[in-house]
Amino acid sequence: MILRLTVVAAAVALLAPPAAFAHAFLVRSEPSAQATVRVAPSRVLLVFDEGVSPSRIDVTGTNGASVLGGKPHTVKGAQNEIVVPLRPNLPNGGYVVHWSEVDVDDGHLISGVFGFGVGEAAPAVHSSSGSNFRLGDAVGRWLMLLGLLVAAGLVVFRRVVLRGVSTRRLDAVAAFAAAVAACGAAILLAREPGPLTTRFDRTTLAGAIVAALAACIGFAALRLRRLRPLAEVGMLALLALPTLDGHAIAPGVNHFLSVPSDLVHVAAASVWIGGVLALVALVPAEEAHAAVRRFAPLALAAVAALALTGVLRALSELRSVSQLVTTSYGETILVKSVLFASLVAAAALARGRPRRPGLAVEAGLLFTLVAAVAVLVGLRPGRDVPRAAAAQPAAAFVTAAEAGTYAVGVALVPASADVDATATVLGIEGPASGLDVAFQTGGKRVVASPCGAGCYRASLPVEVPRDLSVEVRRPGARPAHAKLVVPQLWPAPSGAEILGEVNRVFRSLRTLTVISRLASTPTNATTTIYRMAAPNRLSGVEEGTGAAEVIIGAKRWDRDSATSPWQESPAFPVRQPSLPWPPAVRDVHIVGQGVVAGSPVWILSFVDPRTPAWFRIAVDKRTARTLSMDMIATAHFMHEDYRRFDQPTPVRPPR
Numbered sequence: 001m002i003l004r005l006t007v008v009a010a011a012v013a014l015l016a017p018p019a020a021f022a023h024a025f026l027v028r029s030e031p032s033a034q035a036t037v038r039v040a041p042s043r044v045l046l047v048f049d050e051g052v053s054p055s056r057i058d059v060t061g062t063n064g065a066s067v068l069g070g071k072p073h074t075v076k077g078a079q080n081e082i083v084v085p086l087r088p089n090l091p092n093g094g095y096v097v098h099w100s101e102v103d104v105d106d107g108h109l110i111s112g113v114f115g116f117g118v119g120e121a122a123p124a125v126h127s128s129s130g131s132n133f134r135l136g137d138a139v140g141r142w143l144m145l146l147g148l149l150v151a152a153g154l155v156v157f158r159r160v161v162l163r164g165v166s167t168r169r170l171d172a173v174a175a176f177a178a179a180v181a182a183c184g185a186a187i188l189l190a191r192e193p194g195p196l197t198t199r200f201d202r203t204t205l206a207g208a209i210v211a212a213l214a215a216c217i218g219f220a221a222l223r224l225r226r227l228r229p230l231a232e233v234g235m236l237a238l239l240a241l242p243t244l245d246g247h248a249i250a251p252g253v254n255h256f257l258s259v260p261s262d263l264v265h266v267a268a269a270s271v272w273i274g275g276v277l278a279l280v281a282l283v284p285a286e287e288a289h290a291a292v293r294r295f296a297p298l299a300l301a302a303v304a305a306l307a308l309t310g311v312l313r314a315l316s317e318l319r320s321v322s323q324l325v326t327t328s329y330g331e332t333i334l335v336k337s338v339l340f341a342s343l344v345a346a347a348a349l350a351r352g353r354p355r356r357p358g359l360a361v362e363a364g365l366l367f368t369l370v371a372a373v374a375v376l377v378g379l380r381p382g383r384d385v386p387r388a389a390a391a392q393p394a395a396a397f398v399t400a401a402e403a404g405t406y407a408v409g410v411a412l413v414p415a416s417a418d419v420d421a422t423a424t425v426l427g428i429e430g431p432a433s434g435l436d437v438a439f440q441t442g443g444k445r446v447v448a449s450p451c452g453a454g455c456y457r458a459s460l461p462v463e464v465p466r467d468l469s470v471e472v473r474r475p476g477a478r479p480a481h482a483k484l485v486v487p488q489l490w491p492a493p494s495g496a497e498i499l500g501e502v503n504r505v506f507r508s509l510r511t512l513t514v515i516s517r518l519a520s521t522p523t524n525a526t527t528t529i530y531r532m533a534a535p536n537r538l539s540g541v542e543e544g545t546g547a548a549e550v551i552i553g554a555k556r557w558d559r560d561s562a563t564s565p566w567q568e569s570p571a572f573p574v575r576q577p578s579l580p581w582p583p584a585v586r587d588v589h590i591v592g593q594g595v596v597a598g599s600p601v602w603i604l605s606f607v608d609p610r611t612p613a614w615f616r617i618a619v620d621k622r623t624a625r626t627l628s629m630d631m632i633a634t635a636h637f638m639h640e641d642y643r644r645f646d647q648p649t650p651v652r653p654p655r
Helices: 002-013 135-162 168-190 199-221 225-245 255-282 285-317 328-350 357-376 382-388 496-508
Strands: 026-030 043-048 052-054 058-061 073-075 078-085 093-103 109-118 128-131 397-403 406-415 418-427 436-441 444-447 449-452 455-460 469-473 480-483 511-521 524-533 537-542 548-552 555-559 567-570 586-596 599-608 613-620 626-633 636-643
Touching: 026 109, 043 093, 052 073, 052 078, 078 093, 135 168, 135 199, 135 225, 135 255, 135 285, 168 199, 168 225, 168 255, 199 225, 225 255, 255 285, 397 469, 397 586, 397 599, 397 613, 397 626, 406 469, 406 480, 406 626, 418 436, 436 455, 444 455, 496 586, 496 599, 496 613, 586 613
Parallel strands: none
Antiparallel strands: 026 043, 043 078, 052 093, 058 093, 073 078, 093 109, 109 128, 397 406, 397 480, 406 418, 418 455, 436 444, 436 469, 449 455, 469 480, 511 524, 511 636, 524 537, 537 548, 548 555, 555 567, 586 599, 599 613, 613 626, 626 636
């Protein structure tokens, strides 16, 4: 029975992903990759999505000679930006940027290359950005993981399974395993390209010290038995190192879920690995059969814990089942699944036959599995796929803003070294023609030409739109200005995949609270708090006046103020919570990244061409929930904040 349950639990554990580590990624550069600029730049700017430290950065001409004009450095107050000074007055030609940086959070080395041209086409360089696989790092990580898992697992095995049996050889192996963990951590630290300043550096150094002390005390305890508990405490403490080093405590992760599940995952793996190794090589022959019988329930609990925590980690690292075959991280899970299937088969052969080839094969597969994890932990999780796909621009980037009483929507399309800009200007009564419209970006003012009802077009003589605004003036009147949000990365990456997940998550909500500010002019605005509950309940109260509405199914109640009576009327049932935008939107792009209500977010923009209306939303990276929305339309300037997802929100008929 125990064997069957173990096999079932291990089969579930096939979904468990390997431990992952966070990375910083290049989101923008100036000049941008493969761009052609008219004036030689004085520096190259590299912008990452997390804090970084420069490692090895060089800019070379097509002849291979360096054109660096100084030491690359991070921008004061913006540790995610690296400035690479260049020599003054670079001649026309092609240039190649080779960069590598260290993530200040996890210490991983990320590198890439791209080209740009001055006065002529950029050199034919395949732009790339990603993690560096280094064999030395993989070896060091494997030794560290294997050592700490074996050391702690043997401690648990001796305390729980052996119960008084002489364990001198087992204690010696545990001390040796702690020493191996210390050596692995030392290798990782020695291979760091810069000063030991990152979270990864600090925790790995602390782990190396604890492992070395545990090993020394463990060897000393072979003669002084009273030292053994102190050595065991150190070995068990090492189980926290993979969690402290890894992705479970990275920014933007739900630590209340990821940290406990990761700790339990590591501990369960340790119990299994240490127990199998002890049964294969360390338990006396006369005690082997009894030890196997006592270890079986512990192994079952360990595998069940691996299964549960592995699924929890997979849910937090993958956005969908399809990412098992569409992302490198998902493919890694499949590789791990093959190893796990082989491991379960070996375990089935070994149970009931201690110290036979089946157990030896199981131990070998466990060690191989740790090696595979050590090699593959550098892959980005599936939930970060949109960041990896950022180099795939859609046709046009859309943005919008309020300019006095006008709604101004702008579409930007890359065109060689220029940017084609089309503005749609809507007044209170609809498309506004006959206006003087001008674009302003990068310190340049460009007058737009009419292109239809409420349509104005211009070619902006800039490579990348920055600080974009639109000036709208009716003849004889004062101008109004629309300050527009531009993408952090140009050309703007597609956000269609993210929006699809956002729509799915929004439709799955059971309850939602919305704080909505709606303005028709700069001086006429109201704020309403809406509460929505599935399947068809909605209530709203306007701040200041007390005007309210309640809709439940096919009935509706309204009042004009806090003291007015309720008026009942029929209503058309509408699914709640309902999407604030129609399903048929276009030009979905990633504007950039930010923080809303303490949560890291993607910022998306898109347009509903039929209304027309322009949207910009902030999406929680971890949950794909919409945290805020801005909408621009004719006499309709709205900002909404979304709160209390799936929390108790009663919507009842008024008394």
